[in-house]
Amino acid sequence: xxxQTLIFLxxxxxxxxxxxxxxxxxxxxxxxxxxxxxxxxPVANGMATAADWMSAASFISMAGIISFMGRDxxxxxxxxxxxxxLLAMCLAPYLRKxxxxxxxxxxxxxxxxxxxxxxxxxxxxxxxFTYVAGQMRGxxxxxxxxxxxxxxxGVMIGMxxxxxxxxxxxxxxxxxxxxxxxxxxxxxxxxPAIFISMMITGNPIPQLGFGSHVEGTSLSVLEKxxxxxxELGFAQYTDGSKSTIDVxxxxxxxxxxxxxxxxxxxxxxxxxxxRDARKSAGYALLFIxxxxxxxxxxxxxxxxxxxxxxxxxEYEQLPxxxxxxxxxxxxxxxxxxxxxxxxxxxxxxxxxxxxFIDARGDSGERLLSNNxxxxxxxxxxxxxxxxxxxxxxxxxxxxVIALVAAGGLAAALSTAAGLLLVxxxxxxxxxxxxxxMPGITDKQELLAARIAAAAAIGVAGLAGVYPPGFVASVVxxxxxxxxxxxxPAILLGIFYKRMNREGAIAGMVTGLLFTASYIIYFKxxxxxxxxxxxxxxxxxxxxxxxxxxxxxxxxxxxxxxxPPKAVQNLVDDIRIPRRDGKASEPVxxxxxxxx
Amino acid sequence: xxxxxxxxxxxxxxxxxxxxxxxLLSLLVIWFAVSFGCGILFVDQLDxxxxxxFPLGFWFAQQGSIYTFLVLIFVYIGLMNRLDRKYNVQExx
Numbered sequence: 085x086x087x088q089t090l091i092f093l094x095x096x097x098x099x100x101x102x103x104x105x106x107x108x109x110x111x112x113x114x115x116x117x118x119x120x121x122x123x124x125x126p127v128a129n130g131m132a133t134a135a136d137w138m139s140a141a142s143f144i145s146m147a148g149i150i151s152f153m154g155r156d157x158x159x160x161x162x163x164x165x166x167x168x169x170l171l172a173m174c175l176a177p178y179l180r181k182x183x184x185x186x187x188x189x190x191x192x193x194x195x196x197x198x199x200x201x202x203x204x205x206x207x208x209x210x211x212x213f214t215y216v217a218g219q220m221r222g223x224x225x226x227x228x229x230x231x232x233x234x235x236x237x238g239v240m241i242g243m244x245x246x247x248x249x250x251x252x253x254x255x256x257x258x259x260x261x262x263x264x265x266x267x268x269x270x271x272x273x274x275x276p277a278i279f280i281s282m283m284i285t286g287n288p289i290p291q292l293g294f295g296s297h298v299e300g301t302s303l304s305v306l307e308k309x310x311x312x313x314x315e316l317g318f319a320q321y322t323d324g325s326k327s328t329i330d331v332x333x334x335x336x337x338x339x340x341x342x343x344x345x346x347x348x349x350x351x352x353x354x355x356x357x358x359r360d361a362r363k364s365a366g367y368a369l370l371f372i373x374x375x376x377x378x379x380x381x382x383x384x385x386x387x388x389x390x391x392x393x394x395x396x397x398e399y400e401q402l403p404x405x406x407x408x409x410x411x412x413x414x415x416x417x418x419x420x421x422x423x424x425x426x427x428x429x430x431x432x433x434x435x436x437x438x439x440f441i442d443a444r445g446d447s448g449e450r451l452l453s454n455n456x457x458x459x460x461x462x463x464x465x466x467x468x469x470x471x472x473x474x475x476x477x478x479x480x481x482x483x484v485i486a487l488v489a490a491g492g493l494a495a496a497l498s499t500a501a502g503l504l505l506v507x508x509x510x511x512x513x514x515x516x517x518x519x520x521m522p523g524i525t526d527k528q529e530l531l532a533a534r535i536a537a538a539a540a541i542g543v544a545g546l547a548g549v550y551p552p553g554f555v556a557s558v559v560x561x562x563x564x565x566x567x568x569x570x571x572p573a574i575l576l577g578i579f580y581k582r583m584n585r586e587g588a589i590a591g592m593v594t595g596l597l598f599t600a601s602y603i604i605y606f607k608x609x610x611x612x613x614x615x616x617x618x619x620x621x622x623x624x625x626x627x628x629x630x631x632x633x634x635x636x637x638x639x640x641x642x643x644x645x646x647p648p649k650a651v652q653n654l655v656d657d658i659r660i661p662r663r664d665g666k667a668s669e670p671v672x673x674x675x676x677x678x679x
Numbered sequence: 680x681x682x683x684x685x686x687x688x689x690x691x692x693x694x695x696x697x698x699x700x701x702x703l704l705s706l707l708v709i710w711f712a713v714s715f716g717c718g719i720l721f722v723d724q725l726d727x728x729x730x731x732x733f734p735l736g737f738w739f740a741q742q743g744s745i746y747t748f749l750v751l752i753f754v755y756i757g758l759m760n761r762l763d764r765k766y767n768v769q770e771x772x
Contacts, residue, residue: 150741155722155737155740155741157741158718158719158737158740158741158744161740161741161744161745162714162718162740162744162745165744165745165748166710166714166744166748168748168752169706169707169710169748169751169752172752172755172756173703173706173707173752173755174703177759291742294732294733294742295730295731295732295733295738296732297732304732304733305732306732306733306734306737322726322734322737324722328719328720331719332715332719332720335714335715335718335719336715339714357770358770359760359763359769359770362752362755362756362759363756365752366749366752366753366755366756369748369749369752370749373745373746373748373749376745377742377745377746380741380742579700656692659692659695659696659699660692660695660768661763661768661769661770662767662768662769662770663770665692666688666692666768667688667691667692667694667695667766667767667768668687668688668691668766668767669687669691669766670691670694670765670766
C-alpha cells in the first residue's frame with residue numbers, strides 16, 4: 085500500500101477508536117464530568133496523566149531541542165519529570181483527601197476567601213489557554229504535513245474530534261480516550277527509536293544503545309558525536325553552553341511549574357483513594373519516563389545521522405528525504421561558496437525562517453529570498469525534523485511513517501482535551517456554581533460545563549488558525565506563573581497550618597506580578613540578556629517568583645490573624661488518609677486494630 | 680491508653696505527621712542531590728568519570744535523574760503504605 089493510504093488508514097482508525105470510547109463513556113453527572121466519577125484505576129489514571137502531560141511539543145519537538153542543545157537539553161528532561169516527585173509527595177495525596185473538583189476549590193476553601201478563588205480561576209484560565217493554543221497549532225501542522233490538507237482544515241478537523249469526546253464525555257471520556265492515546269503515542273515513538281538504535285549501535289534498546297559503541301568503530305555514540313561536532317566547529321555535545329545558575333533556575337521553574345499546573349493536579353482528584361493518588365503519580369511518571377529516557381537517545385542518534393549524511397555532501401547526491409523535507413520548508417540550503425556541497429557549521433545560515441521563492445539553484449535546491457548571514461553555515465534545519473524525519477532517514481517502511489503521524493496527533497489531541505476540560509470546569513464550577521449562580525442544579529451545571537467546553541474549543545481553534553506569534557515564548561509564562569502562584573499557596577496550605585488568607589493572597593499576587601513583569605519585560609519590551617538578574621533568563625524566573633511568594637506569604641501571615649479553627653481542622657483532616665481523619669497509637673507490623 | 684480518647688487521637692495524628700515529614704524530607708534530599716547536584720552543580724566534575732560509555736555527569740542529567748525519580752516515588756508509596764498501617768490511618772477497602 086502507498087504510504088499516503090497507510091497514513092489515512094492509521095489516522096482514521098485511531099480517530100474512530102477515540103470517538104468510540106467517548107460514546108461508550110459518556111458523562112451522566114457533574115462528578116463524572118469533572119473527575120470521572122472519582123473511580124479511575126491508578127494504572128489507567130497514570131496512563132491518562134502521561135498522555136495529558138506529553139504534548140505535541142514532547143512528542144515532536146523535544147528530541148530535536150536536545151539534539152541541538154546537547155547536555156543543556158537535560159533541563160527539559162529533568163524539569164518535566166522531577167515535578168512528579170513533588171506532586172506525588174507534597175500535593176497529590178492531600179488534594180485527593182480534600183476531595184473536591186478543582187484547584188480553585190482548594191484555594192478558596194483553605195483560604196476561606198472568594199477573592200482567592202477568583203485569583204486562582206484567572207491563573208487557571210490564563211495558563212491553560214496559553215498551552216492549548218500551541219496544541220491546536222500542532223494538530224494543524226501534523227495534518228498539513230502528512231495528510232496534505234490545508235493547515236486550517238487540519239485545525240478544524242482536530243477541533244471536531246476534541247469537541248465530540250470532551251463535550252460528550254467530560255473527564256470520564258477524556259480519561260479513557262487518553263489511555264488509548266498514550267498507547268498509540270508511545271508505540272509510535274518507540275518503533276522508529278528502536279530501529280534507529282539498531283541501525284547505529286546494533287542495540288535494540290535506545291537507552292542502552294545511547295551508551296554503546298557506534299557499529300563498525302571503537303567509539304561510543306557520545307565520543308563519535310563529540311568528534312563530529314568539534315570537526316565542524318560546534319561545541320562538544322556532552323558540554324553545556326548555558327551558565328550553571330541559569331540551568332539550575334530553569335530546571336527548578338519547570339519542576340515546580342509542572343507540580344503547579346492545574347490540568348496535571350486535577351488528574352489526582354479522579355482516583356478512588358489517597359493511596360491510589362500516590363500510586364497514580366508513580367505510574368504517571370513511569371509512563372512518561374518511557375518516552376523521556378528514549379528522547380535523549382533519539383536526539384543523539386539523529387544528530388549523528390544528520391552530521392554524517394549532510395556534511396560536505398554534494399546536494400545532488402543526497403537521499404530523497406532531504407528533498408521531501410526541503411519541500412515542506414523544514415530544511416533549506418544556501419550555497420554560499422558555490423561549491424555544490426553542503427557546509428554545516430554553527431550559527432544561523434539565513435536571517436529568520438526560510439521563505440522560498442519559486443526557483444531552483446544550480447544544484448537543483450530551492451532558492452530563498454532571505455538575507456544570508458556572514459558565517460560559513462549553509463544549512464537551515466528545523467528542530468522538529470529530528471523526530472518527524474527519523475523513519476525516512478532510517479529507511480523504515482511506510483507504516484512506521486503513518487504511525488508517527490497518528491502518534492503526533494494523539495499527543496496533541498490528548499493534551500488539548502485535558503486543558504479544555506480544565507477551562508470549562510473553571511467556568512461552570514468555579515465561576516458559576518461557586519460564585520455567581522450557586523442555585524443551579526447539577527443538570528444545569530453540566531450543561532454550562534459543556535457549553536463552556538464548546539466555547540473554549542472555538543477560541544482555541546481560532547488561536548490555531550491565527551496563531552499569535554508569541555505562542556512559543558508564552559510557554560515560559562505557563563510554567564513561571566504556575567510555579568510562582570499555585571505551588572507555594574497549595575504547599576503552605578497543606579504543610580503550614582498557620583498560613584492564612586492574607587498571606588496566601590499577598591504571596592500569590594506578588595509572585596505572579598513579579599514573574600509576569602520580568603517575562604513581559606524581557607520577551608516583549610526588548611530587555612537584553614545583559615540585564616538579566618543574576619544571569620537568570622525569563623524561562624527560569626518562576627523560581628525566583630516562587631521564593632518571593634514564599635517570603636511574602638510568611639511575613640504577611642505572621643502580622644495578621646491566624647486562620648479560623650474550622651480551617652485548621654480541615655488541614656488536620658487532609659493530612660490523614662482515613663475518611664474520618666482519625667489516627668491511633670502505633671501498632672506493630674502484622675497486628676490489626678479495630679477502632 | 681489515656682482516659683481522653685480525643686487527646687490520644689491527636690497525639691497519634693501528630694506522631695504520624697512527624698514521621699511522614701521525616702520520610703518526605705529524606706526522599707527530597709535525594710531528589711535534590713541527584714538532579715540539581717549530580718546533573719547540574721557538579722556535572723563537570725562527574726563528567727571526568729566514565730560510566731558505561733557515558734560521562735557520568737551527562738548520564739545523570741539525561742538518564743539517571745529520571746530513573747532516580749521513579750525509584751523515589753515507588754519507595755515513597757511503599758513507606759507511606761506501611762506508615763498508614765502503623766497508625767491505622769489507611770482507608771477502608
